[in-house]
Amino acid sequence: MNPGRFNAPGSNNRSHADKINGRNVEIAPDAVGAITVGHEMGHTMGAGDQYSGGINANGRQLSSDVPGTQGAIMRDYGGNSATQQTRNEIENNATQPGNRVLNCSSTQGSSCK
Numbered sequence: 001m002n003p004g005r006f007n008a009p010g011s012n013n014r015s016h017a018d019k020i021n022g023r024n025v026e027i028a029p030d031a032v033g034a035i036t037v038g039h040e041m042g043h044t045m046g047a048g049d050q051y052s053g054g055i056n057a058n059g060r061q062l063s064s065d066v067p068g069t070q071g072a073i074m075r076d077y078g079g080n081s082a083t084q085q086t087r088n089e090i091e092n093n094a095t096q097p098g099n100r101v102l103n104c105s106s107t108q109g110s111s112c113k
């Protein structure tokens, strides 16, 4: 695998996001549908891979699967929910430069619809 790309596991024509917190996602023609789209969108929101050989949220290549993540969306196609680690990575990423957190307690005068 090319560690410079953030690929979904299991695809020959690898789907990928350009980087963690990136804005460019390409979905391969043989991708595994919504799971692959969700995995790649997870990267755009700051989530890292959780499978051996993938890239974690800090940009480092994983030498082994993250323990306790079997079936989770950032690891494989098991159809399980995102792990707490993934949710934390997305939440922590929300305040990074270029991202906005909207207070949607009211839609009046806000960008929330």
Ligand SMILES: [Zn+2]
Pocket: 006, 007, 008, 009, 039, 043, 048, 049, 054
């Ligand atoms: Zn990935």
